[in-house]
Amino acid sequence: MSDQGKALPFAVYLLGAAIFAQGTSELMLAGLLPEISADLHVSIPAAGLLISAFAIGMLVGAPVLAVVTLRWSRRTAMLAFLLAFALTHVAGALTTDYGVLLATRVAGAFVYAGFWAVASVTAIELAGPQSRARAMSVLAGGLTVASIVGLPAGTALGQHLGWQSAFWAVAAMSAVAMVGLLFTIPGGRSGTTPELRLELRALRNPALWLAYGTTALSTAGILAIFSYLAPLLTDSTGLSSGWIPAILAFYGVGALIGITTAGRTADRRPFTTLTVALTGLLVAALLLALGAGTPWLAVPAVILVGTFGFATNPAVNARVFALAGAAPTLAAAFNISAFNVGITVGPWLAGLPLDAGAGYPTVGWVGALFTVLALGTVVVATRLRGPAPLTNAATSESLTSR
CATH class of the missing domain: 1.20.1250.20 (MFS general substrate transporter like domains)
Known part of the structure; x- marks a missing residue:
């Protein structure tokens, strides 16, 4: 087996x-x-x-x-x-x-x-x-x-x-x-x-840095929206604050479904999984931006942000490990940092138009922008074959092939 x-x-x-x-x-x-x-x-x-x-x-x-x-x-x-x-x-x-x-x-x-x-x-x-x-x-x-x-x-x-x-x-x-x-x-x-020299050599692979870009940008797209969900749902959608815990719980269930499903497909079809997940996240972000004032559009959009947003996680992690080959420790550590770059930058940039007086639906547009950029890194990655990993080249082939 x-x-x-x-x-x-x-x-x-x-x-x-x-x-x-x-x-x-x-x-x-x-x-x-x-x-x-x-x-x-x-x-x-x-x-x-x-x-x-x-x-x-x-x-x-x-x-x-x-x-x-x-x-x-x-x-x-x-x-x-x-x-x-x-x-x-x-x-x-x-x-x-x-x-x-x-x-x-x-x-x-x-x-x-x-x-x-x-x-x-x-x-x-x-x-x-x-x-x-x-x-x-x-x-x-x-x-x-x-x-x-x-x-x-x-x-x-x-x-x-x-x-x-x-x-x-x-x-x-x-x-x-x-x-x-x-x-x-x-x-x-x-x-x-592990040897530090080999770990540092693995970081010279440009495809690895593209993977970090996908991680940071996709995470920023999710957090740009998630960080302002409560005020968006109360101020723009018109729901009472009592609905927020239930909607966040459904968001979490959607995230669990997304990450579990993608975990079963990303090993065989990493780029397909990423493309589908990011496209779904883009559609959900746009739906939220355009339909924030309508509860029957906004609430499903929020759940889909969780579902498709978290579905990117297994694929971006698998890409990093495949590209790192026999030197995964430092490569994985930088991917954790990339996640936290997205966590920091996404809410900050989404907050700028809010500070300027724009409404909460703008967080959907900011999330969509980050997601489009993340999709761009995936497109480039499918056309870029970086230096071969130090080992495990055969097992990494599906993650580095065009």
Whole structure:
């Protein structure tokens, strides 16, 4: 039986569970800003900087920690990252100082990014070269489930028992994930120890940087829309705020469907999967821009943004690993950074026309623009054959062919 038909190792699902625990922390502050603001005596915008600080920590953490831990066993690196992540949340729960909490958010995101980078390589290694996208869909699915379950659960816990309780819960989940990984991830390496020289050489491939461009632009397209969904649905669509949690839940379900489906097609048809997903995202963004004032158009468009937007994830991750060949660690780390570039740039650029007085439907146009640019990188990538990967050329052929 080929790798494509085999069930994924249980350890891959435990890695997805670890991403769920950490991803809950990434998302939950959006629902706890009023409580943090009141308890620490800072403004809501100042509390919101805790979210920005997390994004900055992730942007820097992935490549730095990928290099620092390059010669560690993957299990040792991930356990160290999870331990540090849990400790930052213990410190955050115990502090009454805004500056300390801000520092714990940066530090926690820093090691979370490192975990993402190493876990990605580990999942690919465990799953085999023919199941790259499936394995990555499980990892990214952990974050998707965090948006469906972790975000509302963390918000509810923080609102009823104090925002610190959500931090304690994340620390506890991280500790449980450590125990699971300790008993399922091999302690050594299955292959040769990575060399920084080879990792850096892999980054010279222009096709790899096109893949990073696809990652950043597609993510920016999603976040340009997602970041302003609540005010768009209340101010432009005319729905009451009570509908927002339900619509966001359907958005999350759509995202889970998209990422799971694409995980099963992207290994065989990476460029087809990307093209279909990005085209669907473009149509959804345009539908939202044009039909934001009509609920029966706007709500399905929001769900489709989640479905098609997250369907790009397995394919862009699989492309990066195929192009990196035998030097995947640093390449994966830069892809994590590319995701966070999109997370940072998308909401910022979508906010510019809003600051100028334009209505919320403009976020759909901005999302569509980013998606068109992402489609452009895919078109170019299908016509550009970069330098052959250092190894695994045969298994990478479908991802680098015209």
